[in-house]
Amino acid sequence: MSHYEEGRTLIPDVDMPAHVVDKINSAPAMFDEAKKGPLSRRQFLKLTGIAGGGLVLSVVVGQPRLASAETAEPDKPFAPNGYIQIKPDGTIVIAAKNPEIGQGVKTTLPMIIAEELDVAWSQVSVVQSDIDKERYGAQFAGGSMSTPMNWKPLREAGAVAKDMLLSAAAATWAVSKDSCRAENGQVINTNSGAILTYGQLASAAAGLPVPDAKNIKLKKREDYRLLGSFVTGVDNPKIVTGEPLYGVDQKLPGMLYATFTKCPSFGGSVKSANLDSVKQLDGVVDAFIIEGGDEQTGLRPGVAIIAKSTYEAFKAADALKVEWNYDNAASESWSDLVTKAKALTKTQGEVVSSKGDVKGAIEAADKVVEAFYTYPFVAHAPMEPQNCTAWYNNGKMQILAPSQTPQSIAPLVAGTLGIEESDIQVTQLRIGGGFGRRLMNDYVVEAAAIAHKVSAPIKLMWTREADTAHDFYRVGGFHNLTGGVDKEGKLTALRDSTITFYEADKDAAKPVRGGNASSGDLQCPEIANLSFEAHRLPLKIPAGWWRAPGSCTMAWVYQSFIHEMSAAAGRDHLEFLLEQFGEPRWLGKKKARHFNTERAIAVTKLAAEKANWGKPMPKGKGQGLSFYFSHLGYFAEVAEVTVSDRNEVSVDRVVVAADVGMLLNKAGGENQVEGSVTDGLSTLAGQEITFENGAVQQGNFNTYPLLRMPAQPIIETHWVTSKYPPSGLGEPALPPLAPAVTNAIYAATGHRIRTLPMSKEGYRIV
Amino acid sequence: MITLRVNGKDRKLDDIDPSTPLLWVLRDHLDMVGTKFGCGKGLCGACTVHLNGSAIRSCSLPISAANGQSITTIEGLAKQDSNGVVQFHPLQQAWVEHDVPQCGYCQAGQLMSAAALLQQNPNPNDDEIESAMAGNICRCGTYKRIKKAIHTAAKAEASS
Ligand code: FES
Ligand code: FES
Numbered sequence: 001m002s003h004y005e006e007g008r009t010l011i012p013d014v015d016m017p018a019h020v021v022d023k024i025n026s027a028p029a030m031f032d033e034a035k036k037g038p039l040s041r042r043q044f045l046k047l048t049g050i051a052g053g054g055l056v057l058s059v060v061v062g063q064p065r066l067a068s069a070e071t072a073e074p075d076k077p078f079a080p081n082g083y084i085q086i087k088p089d090g091t092i093v094i095a096a097k098n099p100e101i102g103q104g105v106k107t108t109l110p111m112i113i114a115e116e117l118d119v120a121w122s123q124v125s126v127v128q129s130d131i132d133k134e135r136y137g138a139q140f141a142g143g144s145m146s147t148p149m150n151w152k153p154l155r156e157a158g159a160v161a162k163d164m165l166l167s168a169a170a171a172t173w174a175v176s177k178d179s180c181r182a183e184n185g186q187v188i189n190t191n192s193g194a195i196l197t198y199g200q201l202a203s204a205a206a207g208l209p210v211p212d213a214k215n216i217k218l219k220k221r222e223d224y225r226l227l228g229s230f231v232t233g234v235d236n237p238k239i240v241t242g243e244p245l246y247g248v249d250q251k252l253p254g255m256l257y258a259t260f261t262k263c264p265s266f267g268g269s270v271k272s273a274n275l276d277s278v279k280q281l282d283g284v285v286d287a288f289i290i291e292g293g294d295e296q297t298g299l300r301p302g303v304a305i306i307a308k309s310t311y312e313a314f315k316a317a318d319a320l321k322v323e324w325n326y327d328n329a330a331s332e333s334w335s336d337l338v339t340k341a342k343a344l345t346k347t348q349g350e351v352v353s354s355k356g357d358v359k360g361a362i363e364a365a366d367k368v369v370e371a372f373y374t375y376p377f378v379a380h381a382p383m384e385p386q387n388c389t390a391w392y393n394n395g396k397m398q399i400l401a402p403s404q405t406p407q408s409i410a411p412l413v414a415g416t417l418g419i420e421e422s423d424i425q426v427t428q429l430r431i432g433g434g435f436g437r438r439l440m441n442d443y444v445v446e447a448a449a450i451a452h453k454v455s456a457p458i459k460l461m462w463t464r465e466a467d468t469a470h471d472f473y474r475v476g477g478f479h480n481l482t483g484g485v486d487k488e489g490k491l492t493a494l495r496d497s498t499i500t501f502y503e504a505d506k507d508a509a510k511p512v513r514g515g516n517a518s519s520g521d522l523q524c525p526e527i528a529n530l531s532f533e534a535h536r537l538p539l540k541i542p543a544g545w546w547r548a549p550g551s552c553t554m555a556w557v558y559q560s561f562i563h564e565m566s567a568a569a570g571r572d573h574l575e576f577l578l579e580q581f582g583e584p585r586w587l588g589k590k591k592a593r594h595f596n597t598e599r600a601i602a603v604t605k606l607a608a609e610k611a612n613w614g615k616p617m618p619k620g621k622g623q624g625l626s627f628y629f630s631h632l633g634y635f636a637e638v639a640e641v642t643v644s645d646r647n648e649v650s651v652d653r654v655v656v657a658a659d660v661g662m663l664l665n666k667a668g669g670e671n672q673v674e675g676s677v678t679d680g681l682s683t684l685a686g687q688e689i690t691f692e693n694g695a696v697q698q699g700n701f702n703t704y705p706l707l708r709m710p711a712q713p714i715i716e717t718h719w720v721t722s723k724y725p726p727s728g729l730g731e732p733a734l735p736p737l738a739p740a741v742t743n744a745i746y747a748a749t750g751h752r753i754r755t756l757p758m759s760k761e762g763y764r765i766v
Numbered sequence: 767m768i769t770l771r772v773n774g775k776d777r778k779l780d781d782i783d784p785s786t787p788l789l790w791v792l793r794d795h796l797d798m799v800g801t802k803f804g805c806g807k808g809l810c811g812a813c814t815v816h817l818n819g820s821a822i823r824s825c826s827l828p829i830s831a832a833n834g835q836s837i838t839t840i841e842g843l844a845k846q847d848s849n850g851v852v853q854f855h856p857l858q859q860a861w862v863e864h865d866v867p868q869c870g871y872c873q874a875g876q877l878m879s880a881a882a883l884l885q886q887n888p889n890p891n892d893d894e895i896e897s898a899m900a901g902n903i904c905r906c907g908t909y910k911r912i913k914k915a916i917h918t919a920a921k922a923e924a925s926s
Contacts, residue, residue, distance in 0.1 A: 102869030102906050232865040239870035240858040240877060242800015242840035249799040257794065282783060311783070311790040314806075383804055383812060383871040383905040432802075432871030433905050464805040667865040671908065675868055678907025701809040701903065709909040710896040 078202035080164055080210050082135040083113055083157045090199030092119055092185065095129040097150070099141040099404055100235070101434030102675075103730040104668030107234045109150055111665060115226045116158030116219060118182040119198065126234040131406045131426045139428075141404040142439050142545070144631035144728025147664065148592065151725050156213035161205075163216050168204035169196050221662065230666040235430060245430040247402030250389040252457035256285055257310045259317040260446045260460060262302040262470060265694035266540055267294065268329035269301040273322040278305060281319060283312025290449055294328060296472070296503070296542045297440055299416050304450045310461050317463075330504075330540030330694025334377070337476070340537070342372065345480035345497040349533035356529030361493035365484025367568045372480050373557045375756040376688040377473040379696075380546060381704060384432020385467040388447035391457035397424045397448055398457075402431040404438040412441055413448040424448075435679075436514075436545040440472050465699035472544025473689050475501055475515040479557045484529075489569035491562070491580065493529040494522070504538035512539055514549035521554050523595060523629055524562065524580035525587055541691055547679060548731035551630035555735030556684075556742070556756070559626040563743045564752060573625050573743070574608050592632050592724060599659050600627060602720050604636040607657035610718050611638035617747070620644065621652075624744025626736040633732030634659040634720075637677070639713070639740035643748045648766045649758075651681060651713040651741055656733060658717060661724035672729035673717045680737030682707035685765035686757045711765050768833050772796065773842025784830035789813045791829050792839060800840035800874050804903070811902030814875040815839045821882035823901075840874035843881060856922040857881055860915035868906035876902050880916050889920050 100106035169187035292301035307313035389400040447460040484493040566576035588594030804812030816838040883898040
């Protein structure tokens with residue numbers, strides 16, 4: 001049995017922004033800090049956005065005092081930390097700390113608190129918390145980290161509150177705490193059967209000192225009642241009735257509507273523009289140039305138009321004519337890059353990591369396979385185009401932002417506009433899709449820069465075309481692979497010669513965001529001879545973190561190639577893949593982020609079993625298998641396809657086996673798996689961002705197609721419950737999908753897809 | 767001047783560019799922001815509303831073409847009973863129960879397309895649902911649940 005050490009450094013092996021990594025690693029400390037101090041009424045109101053109500057929290061510092069129902073102020077609510085508020089009228093409010101981008105954390109994180117607090121979910125109302133680093137530690141949506149980072153602190157937040165309610169009840173009844181039991185928002189006196197609700201206990205509990213979480217016992221997993229059940233999204237009723245939840249829905253008094261036009265070639269600046277004629281147009285209030293700078297993630301040059309309505313702003317932007325200065329602009333062409341990369345990866349590159357003797361093993365191999373894999377740049381294309389509402393008033397900047405990294409906004413805006421961070425107030429809003437796009441706050445700083453020059457609140461709205469053409473793209477990639485199997489059919493050698501992009505004019509040793517293609521995350525520890533080689537190329541097209549950065553493409557390359565090697569060896573893919581994991585064991589330091597082959601084996605076997613792996617398939621049909629470990633989650637997937645003689649591919653069914661330790665919310669968790677599988681297929685099918693002269697050639701959904709309902713396969717999800725702490729589900733189900741499908745197409749047709757999207761090779765998903 | 771009947775109420779718009787799409791009239795002029803902007807080109811369905819009972823893409827309908835007509839938006843899908851209590855449309859109910867939304871941004875449009883479908887075909891099969899819903903993109907991939915929820919709502923309607 002493998003042993004697990006709960007560690008502080010939970011960050012998975014993907015390259016995340018340095019500031020995010022810092023936050024992740026310092027989060028537990030920040031939380032401890034936050035727990036120390038009492039929370040003022042003003043603070044709590046600020047934090048939870050709860051308006052009104054007679055909330056006073058006065059934790060008695062120093063001398064502990066036993067509270068009793070008689071001595072406590074009758075209407076005092078109980079708020080032992082920034083997450084929980086219980087009012088004497090029985091209202092229970094739980095604050096959700098992280099941005100909701102569709103990954104379900106606005107529901108799941110409060111569920112963790114409610115479980116330890118022992119309240120019925122129906123008693124709870126959830127509010128979105130304010131942005132406050134001191135109180136909440138790191139608040140962001142990225143790296144599928146919300147669950148693993150908050151698992152312990154949020155359980156403690158709930159357990160501490162429950163302990164205080166138990167103490168208050170014990171004092172009221174003058175019995176020992178051992179004879180009090182909490183259940184469904186009430187405390188039961190196990191001797192007398194008497195009951196006090198949390199509401200009745202709130203004032204008394206509010207008068208108690210907050211105990212140290214270290215001394216409070218957390219519930220055992222087998223005692224959970226809420227976690228693991230099917231809990232629907234807390235915002236669902238508002239979503240289905242069209243209430244204003246999102247960034248685009250915000251409206252401030254006297255608000256105007258803004259557009260911002262940037263150079264089609266990234267980084268081009270404004271020479272001149274027909275501002276005077278634009279200002280004459282109906283509804284246009286103002287138009288001006290914003291100089292901007294060179295930093296990709298900062299404020300870039302462009303032209304702002306302010307109008308009385310979105311439509312008038314869009315119409316004016318269509319009439320805008322700008323003469324651009326291309327001196328510093330990107331000038332790359334995708335087709336040139338492909339040619340260059342193909343040639344380069346054939347040559348010896350810088351060896352990034354190696355093991356054994358690849359050259360010797362390949363020479364000695366019984367069968368050698370060489371293959372060139374390539375995948376394109378892709379966009380995030382969230383359903384809600386980028387937007388932000390900002391108001392600069394009396395030296396204070398108010399920002400209503402759909403951002404995955406809301407804590408990064410104030411420093412960015414302050415640094416750009418010369419405003420004090422303390423004069424910037426950021427409100428987080430429900431987000432119409434993130435996928436990593438909104439880890440960047442470029443559109444936020446644009447809105448703030450525009451608002452800074454306008455004497456009214458403004459809402460900046462991007463068009464779909466702007467959203468597609470001014471993204472931070474998942475980088476395209478190129479892998480020249482060589483593999484060797486010996487006479488026994490064992491995989492003995494693998495060499496990968498690849499391209500690693502770095503940001504032009506910056507440190508060549510530092511790969512672009514999400515672009516560390518040379519890390520070689522092969523997850524096949526049994527191969528004795530390995531070599532990963534990188535050729536570095538500069539890139540001016542902005543790169544970004546796209547759902548399961550790195551893993552989303554690496555899984556396809558390696559899990560396809562392992563299948564190629566199994567076919568070359570004439571062996572069953574399942575058996576061959578399991579052989580690559582070796583014995584059940586930890587690789588690395590027994591921390592959640594390290595690879596545990598026991599868990600890999602378990603999910604791979606489960607997926608195969610549930611899909612009836614190896615069952616006879618009629619002509620034109622095939623099964624494909626793949627596995628990948630990312631974002632702390634273990635996923636194996638089997639795809640079943642039918643391929644017509646016109647190369648129309650119907651993905652009939654995808655069987656998923658997952659180990660994320662424990663599934664916290666069956667509703668949200670399965671939704672994430674289904675969404676990731678669909679996203680993987682959508683991307684594989686036909687998504688590709690190309691560029692000429694540094695300008696993106698795709699715009700709306702006609703040139704950048706997303707999967708539609710008829711093409712979605714049946715998706716079945718099977719969960720392995722393991723003893724490990726729960727991990728996030730926003731990303732890890734995506735990486736294995738593409739190789740499962742292309743492996744299945746190979747099984748059905750004998751054709752190996754090595755270029756994505758698969759439309760490039762004449763295959764169409766139907 | 768343009769007059770509209772929106773969710774049963776008469777609305778007047780003075781001094782509006784007649785080429786303004788219905789989407790932006792709803793969102794910016796009438797402050798009904800439930801109807802969403804996704805593409806602006808009739809490609810995604812996020813902006814779907816009913817015009818005289820049929821599902822249309824409000825981003826592609828100039829307000830001049832809607833003059834004098836009756837529009838239902840997501841805000842008007844639920845009904846109030848005689849006591850003023852809001853009664854969810856069976857689709858809204860099913861959407862909540864099946865936990866359809868992820869980010870939720872596309873769902874107003876999905877619901878309006880689904881509601882128009884059920885009006886014409888109270889008991890659609892999977893193929894009929896797929897073809898009626900193919901114009902609505904869900905970037906988050908909630909299609910499977912949408913399909914389930916439509917079946918649930920159809921059953922609920924049939925038994926009520
Ligand atoms: S916004 Fe109207 S169809 Fe996309
Ligand atoms: S739920 Fe996010 S786009 Fe459909």
